[in-house]
Amino acid sequence: MGGTGGAGGALEGKSPYELRLDQSAGLAELDVRQALATGDVGFLHSFTTGSAVDGPGIRLVAWTTSCMFRCRFCHNPDTWTLANGMAVPLDVAVDELRKYAEGLKVMKGGFTLSGGEPLMQTRFAVRLLQAAKALGVHTAIETNGFYSERLSDQELGDIDLVILDMKGFSPSQHKRVTGVEDNSRVLQFGRRLADMKHKMWLRYVLVPGLTDVPEEMARLAEYAASLGIVERVEILPFHQMGRYKWERLGLEYALGETQPPTAIAVAEAVGIFRAAGLEAW
Ligand code: SF4
Numbered sequence: 001m002g003g004t005g006g007a008g009g010a011l012e013g014k015s016p017y018e019l020r021l022d023q024s025a026g027l028a029e030l031d032v033r034q035a036l037a038t039g040d041v042g043f044l045h046s047f048t049t050g051s052a053v054d055g056p057g058i059r060l061v062a063w064t065t066s067c068m069f070r071c072r073f074c075h076n077p078d079t080w081t082l083a084n085g086m087a088v089p090l091d092v093a094v095d096e097l098r099k100y101a102e103g104l105k106v107m108k109g110g111f112t113l114s115g116g117e118p119l120m121q122t123r124f125a126v127r128l129l130q131a132a133k134a135l136g137v138h139t140a141i142e143t144n145g146f147y148s149e150r151l152s153d154q155e156l157g158d159i160d161l162v163i164l165d166m167k168g169f170s171p172s173q174h175k176r177v178t179g180v181e182d183n184s185r186v187l188q189f190g191r192r193l194a195d196m197k198h199k200m201w202l203r204y205v206l207v208p209g210l211t212d213v214p215e216e217m218a219r220l221a222e223y224a225a226s227l228g229i230v231e232r233v234e235i236l237p238f239h240q241m242g243r244y245k246w247e248r249l250g251l252e253y254a255l256g257e258t259q260p261p262t263a264i265a266v267a268e269a270v271g272i273f274r275a276a277g278l279e280a281w
Contacts, residue, residue, distance in 0.1 A: 010046075011044070011046065011047055011086065011088065011092070011096060012046060012047050012048070012049070012096075013045065013046030013047065013048050013063075014048070015048055016045060016046065016048060016061075016063045016075075016076050016079075016114075017075065017076070017241050017242065017245075018045075018046065019078050019244070019245050019248055020045050020046065020078055020084055020085075020086075021078060021084050021249075022083060022084060023043075023045075023083070023084060023085055023086040023087075024043055024082075024083050024084075024085060024086060024087040025083050027083070027087055032082065035087070035124070036121060036123065036124075037123065038123055039090060039121070039122075039123025039124035039125075039126065039127045039128075040089065040090055040124075041087050041088065041089050041090065041124070042062075042064065042085075042087075042088050042090065042093060042121050042124035042125075042128065043064065043065045043066065043082050043083070043085030043086065043087055043088070043121060044062055044063060044064055044065065044085050044086050044088050044093070045063040045064070045065055045076070045078065045079050045084065045085055045086075045115075045116065046062075046063055046086075047060060047061065047062050047063075047093075047096050048060075048061050048063070049061075049100065051112070054112040054114060054140070054142060054163070055109070055110055055112045055138070055140035055142075055161055055163065055201075056108065056109065056110065056138065056140075056161070057104070057107050057108040057109030057110060057138070058104065058107045058109035059104075059109050059110055059111065059112045059140070060096075060097065060100045060104060060109075060110075060111050060112070061111075061112045061113075061114055062093065062096075062111070062112075062113050062114070062128065063076070063079060063114055063115060063116060064079070064085065064113065064114070064115040064116040064117070064118045064120065064121055064124075064125070065078075065079045065080075065081060065082050065083075065084050065085030065115065065116045066079070066080070066081065066082040066085070066115070066116050066117065066120035066121065067079060067080050067115060067116045067117040067120060067144075068117060068120065068146055068147070068180065069117070069144055069146070069167070069178040069179060069180055070178060070179040070180075071167060071177055071178050071179075071205075072177060072178075072207075072210060072254050072255060073177075073205055073207045073210065073211070073238055073255060074242065075239070075241055075242030075245075076116070076242055076245065077242065077245050077246055077249055077251055078245050078249065079115055079116035080116070082120070085116075090124065090127055090128065090131075093124075093128055093131075094128070094131045097111060097128070097131060097132050097135060097137065098135060101132075101135040101136065101137050104137050104138070105136060105137060108138075109138065110132070110137050110138030110139060110140060110160070111129075111132040111137050111138070111139055111140070112139075112140040112141070112142060112163070113125055113128060113129060113139075113140070113141045113142070114141075114142040115142070115143075117143060117144055117146070117147070118141055118142070118143055119141075119143055119146070119147035119148065119150055119151070120147065122147065122150040122151065125141065126151065126155050129141065129158065129159055130155075130158060133158055133160075138160050138161070139158075139159050139160045139161070140159070140160060140161040140162070140163055141159050141161075141162055141163065142163040142165065142203075143162065143163070143164060143165065144164075144165050144166075144167070144178075144186065145164050145165075145166075145185065145186040145189040145190070146180070146185050146186060147185075148185065148186075148188075148189040148192070149185065149189075153196065156192075156193075156196065156198065157196065157198070160199065161199050161200070161201065162193060162198060162199070162200045162201070163200075163201045163202075163203055164186070164189065164190060164193075164200055164201070164202055164203070165203045165204075165205075166186065166202055166203070166204055166220060166224075167183070167204075167205075167211070168183065168211065168213075168216050168220070169183075169187075169216050169219040169220045169223060170216065170219070171183055171184075173211075173213060173216050174186075176210070177210060177211060187223065190223070190224070190227050191227065193227065193229055194227040194228060194229050197229060198229060199229060199231055200227070200229050200230050200231065201230070201231055201232050201233070201234065202220075202224050202230050202232075202233045202234070202278075203233075203234045203236055204217070204220065204233065204234070204235055204236065204269070205236045205237075205238055206235050206236065206237055206238060206261045206265065206266060206269050207238040207255065207258060207261070208238065208258055208259060208260075208261050208265065209258060210238075210255070210258070211238075212261065212265060212269065214268075214272065217269055217272045217273070218272050218276075220273075221233075221272050221273045221275070221276035221278060222276055224273070224276065224278055225276040225277050225278055230278055230279075231279065232278075232279045232280065232281070233270075233273045233278050233279065233280035233281075234280075234281065235266055235269045235270050235273070235280065235281070237260050237261050237266055238255070238258065238260055238261060239260050240255075240258075240260075243255075243256065
């Protein structure tokens with residue numbers, strides 16, 4: 001594989017809202033396939049530091065590229081395409097982790113692998129998370145759960161926290177939000193985590209006119225409560241910080257006129273999850 005640069009750009013980013021394109025364009029298909037099969041190389045939008053919202057404490061976050069969903073509210077559509085990520089050898093990514101490991105431990109934070117969808121690059125994801133663990137750093141993966149069966153029980157057990165992004169409970173709503181109807185794998189993943197008594201946070205993006213459907217949230221809340229492992233539910237208010245990416249990528253953006261939810265709407269959504277007995281905010 002050819003280095004860490006691709007079409008250029010620094011490994012560390014200011015935020016995932018930086019538009020990054022074609023960072024590994026030109027890599028041979030065989031190289032890409034080999035990278036995915038071995039995890040020797042990952043494709044990353046960037047590393048960002050200092051996040052206080054992607055797991056407990058202060059987090060170092062690696063943002064992977066590639067995703068199988070096409071969420072209408074996606075804030076980072078540049079991460080949909082593998083080639084928009086920088087090709088980063090595993091040892092370079094581990095060096096980045098090592099730089100921050102002691103600080104993260106002192107701040108009771110950790111490392112979070114997010115995306116895009118990290119399990120599109122399962123081998124790299126597993127190896128990077130295991131490397132973080134070996135450095136004594138708390139690990140979290142933020143995932144939509146669709147490819148979770150790619151993780152063995154042991155690999156899953158080695159990850160301290162799963163942050164599961166859920167988009168809808170019924171297949172029809174899931175299709176409306178993500179373009180993919182079959183969410184049985186996502187729901188099954190939650191049940192598998194429950195069987196393993198694995199810690200989980202649930203995230204739900206509240207989008208007026210799209211995901212603010214009370215019945216959907218109530219069914220999701222009932223499901224989440226039944227698992228008995230959901231430590232917290234985070235309702236994330238939709239915002240327009242990713243809008244310019246859709247425009248720059250020439251993608252049709254259905255939410256151009258959508259406003260962030262009101263404080264009342266957020267409180268109502270939180271209330272639905274709390275009513276099911278969950279910690280939510
Ligand atoms: S799962 Fe995440 S990265 Fe993928 S389309 Fe949805 S919001 Fe975007």
